[in-house]
Amino acid sequence: MLELHQVHKTYATPQGPLRVLEDASLRLAAGESLALMGESGSGKSTLLHLAAGLDLPDQGTITLEGQNVALLPEPARARLRREQLGLVFQQFHLVPSLTVIDNLRLQARLAKHDDADWAGYLIERLGLTGLEKRYPEQLSGGQQQRLAIGRALAPRPALLLADEPTGNLDETTAGEVLELLLSLVHETQCALLIVTHSLQVAAPLDRCLRLRHGRLLDAAL
């Protein structure tokens, strides 16, 4: 499903080159779930961005569904993202100009995988029934993150990448959202990579890796 092999990434900063990832390798099988933990600035989000083809490594290979992401031109990477991946961000990133239902179906429509029944089911499961015509800013934080999860799962992706999906939520809401996320991932049988610094988030997942100064280490929970 997803394989990173000896990936290196350095950013140029005013203070000089900043090495963010060093020789990072990992493998994620279909249907598997993996937590990626680490301190702030340890390179977690960079790794997730590289896995999604949002950025390119300096060295190493990233293989997604058998394709080397680093070798794909931008349109092909974009296509891969909309058809194979689901992305959930800490800041939700809903489109303010679209209603709840249009936001939920946006990626599925872009990928031409739109399924009205599945979207309806997701709305129900996400507890957004009756809110379909509202705009994102008319929802609570928890509702917005549930909507973001729904949008990522609507095209039935092979891999769901989530960057601190509960980082902006209170503890109770975070628990509810995480439970819902895992349950839906289980139903859709997609692989899951979550970037988090929360042990509660990492605990229910199949595996956990820790990033430290750009290097990946196995972690025991």
Added chain:
Amino acid sequence: MTQVLSTLLSHYQRHPGQLIMLLLGLWVASALWSGIQAINATARDSYARADALFDTQLDQLERRDGAPLTRAEYHALRQAGLPVSPMLEGEVFTQDGTRLTLIGIDPLTLSSDNPFAQADTSASLSDFLTPPWQTRLAPDALVALGIERENASGATPTLADGKQLPPLILSPALPPDTLIMDIAAAARLLESSNEITRLVAAPGALSEAPAGLTLTRATTLASPGQLTESFHLNLTALGLLAWVVGLFIVQSALGLALEQRLGMLRTLRVLGVSGRRLVLALSLELILLGLIGALAGIASGVWLARLLLPDVAATLGSLYGAGVGQELNLPWHYWVGGLAVSLGGLLLAGSGVLWRAARLNMLELGQMQAWRSGYRRQLTLMSISGALASSIALALYAWLRLQSPGDGLVAGFGLIAALLLASALWLPPLLALILKGLTHLARRRPLIHWAMADMQLQLPKLSLAMMALLIALATNLGVGSMVGGFRLTFLEWLDQRLVAPFYLNAPSEQYADIDAWLAERPEVAERLLTRRSEATLQAASTPEGSRSIGTPIELYGITPGKSLTPHWPLLATQQNRSSAWAAFSKGAIFINEQLATAENLSPGDQLNLSAPGTNETLTIAAIYPDYGNPSGQVLMASLQLAARFNAPPSSMGLVLSDGADVDALRAALSKRFDLGSDALRDQREIKRIATEIFERTFTITRALNALTLAVAALALLASLLAQARSRRQQLAPLWALGVPRAQLAQLNLAQLGGTALATGLLAIPLGIAITWGLVAIINVAAFGWRLPLYLFPWEMAVTLATAVGVALLAAALPTLRFWRASPRALLAEEANQ
């Protein structure tokens, strides 16, 4: 307060682009407005100086045949006890080729209350009257003479013909490019020992004109200031338009700066800064920025005025014969007024910001929600205000319909302004409605659906710029169509009026002999003699009754030959063209449109015209167009004019037979009658000069139009650049969801281009309405004649292309920045959202 102000200003340190846009808007608005005002102020100063001299303050006596008076005639009149004073007028050329008007006067016989006689000069009267005499001139004439102001007094510059002017004395109150000296000195320079151009007398000093002379009363002479009033009103209207469009940029930049500083303002309030203090600090910030922008704008306005003044002076000279100095002469109130207008505009544009800051809710968190409902309220308010503005436009239109043609210049401008305002106010609600409909229709096309929905979100930030674009486009189309229509009409009219291929100008006493000689020449097919004279329009008899008028009027005589009558344009006749011409040949008159409009006359009405020894009542057979003439004119058959008003010939059109040798005819004419080589002028040359003057007349209109459109483009660019960062934040998640950057960039351009196209489409009917207002109301009120309404599909296509082009040009930079942004930069935008 200093701390609050420096905290507020620190925003611009982080966002210098916003500061540049704000200052740019102020600068442009202030520059265009103050530039126009500088031109107007200089022109008014020139008129005031001309008024203060002789032209409109004294009654004038001239020979009826147009020939110069002689000293003997003057002495005879003085001996008969008439209080007249001689005046000799001519032209001299400086070494750089500038033409100056030379006026010779006799101050001893000028009435004592004449401003010139009372003028404060440093020299005594005897220095003026006796050799080496004096030349009095305004300082702005020194440039042409190549003399510095400090060296001017007492200088004796040499003219192009080698003659020396008497010592110079500066008199700032004199009109531009005019030299005044004793009549003896003027006679020496003009080599005119015996001639006098005219005699002047104190108003009312003469009860009637002596025999052989015409008396023109000062009260009936229109001053250049009166004649050119409408021209300056047009300029002021264009300047005001540019000022309003410039303020759109200011409003955009201020709105954005407030939007981005809402957090800062709330923090300041939370930290204990009172609402009043905050508003005061914002006001101080506005004044500070306003002063910088306004001062830069006024300085540029003066530069712009210097650039445009020669064309304006040429226009005013050719249209109205009004002399305008080429040097800017700006009174103190120009500077204060310019500053006040710029600052006033800034406060007007910034009043919304101050209002919002005053009502700032410290705990307001649901910004987007508040904004969405706020914008809906704003759209409703715009619709209502638009309806109000269009009601005003309707009311003005109804009022104008009740007025006689030619009245309501200010109301006409008011109607156009109300139309522009109504359309601008209705634009955002209309665009919102269209976008809502399109969003609904595009539900199955996810990207287009997003693009439409996203455009609705962008609309509040773009609406001001789109309103500015609409106004600029509509004005451009309106004025462009008016000028284009005018050009077509004018060229057609020239073709109709100048039917003869050649025109002969000779001294009036020679025409009888020339006519007899030409009648014998086989190559001359037709001779179209013209005559000119003047009379007083005493009264008019219309079906409503008789009324006295008492206006001086120009009489123009033409020969209704077979080449001329089929082409001569007529706007209205009593029955038809042929009966009108038949009546004309028998003594009926035609009047020009200006006279018909001014006095509300129609074919069939009768005019009573008087001149010394003559009083005629004549029937109007038709009304004809007379473009470019500021005054009323009566047209008569040349023979009738000679018989009834003893009018001298003024020119003769010659229609030649096929294969005629023009050069041989010219040579024979010159030899036989001792005429100059330019006596026989080619019609094409006359048309070329007339067309050149026409084109020059509209140089400033075109320049201001182009500048207004450029300002609107800047307003759009300012809005787009100002929201470029937030746009990237909105586009980044879509890119993350798998929409390629190229597609997003194309969509971004298509969104803007489409909105601008809709704005351009709305600008077309509005532009047509403006053209109609200009030709049917403004032109009639300002000049006395109405132009036909011409529409140019090509101009409309250009308007649409300009709208889209301006939008794409303005959108190109932000789009390019998005397109070229590195993936990491986009991710940073995304993370920062």
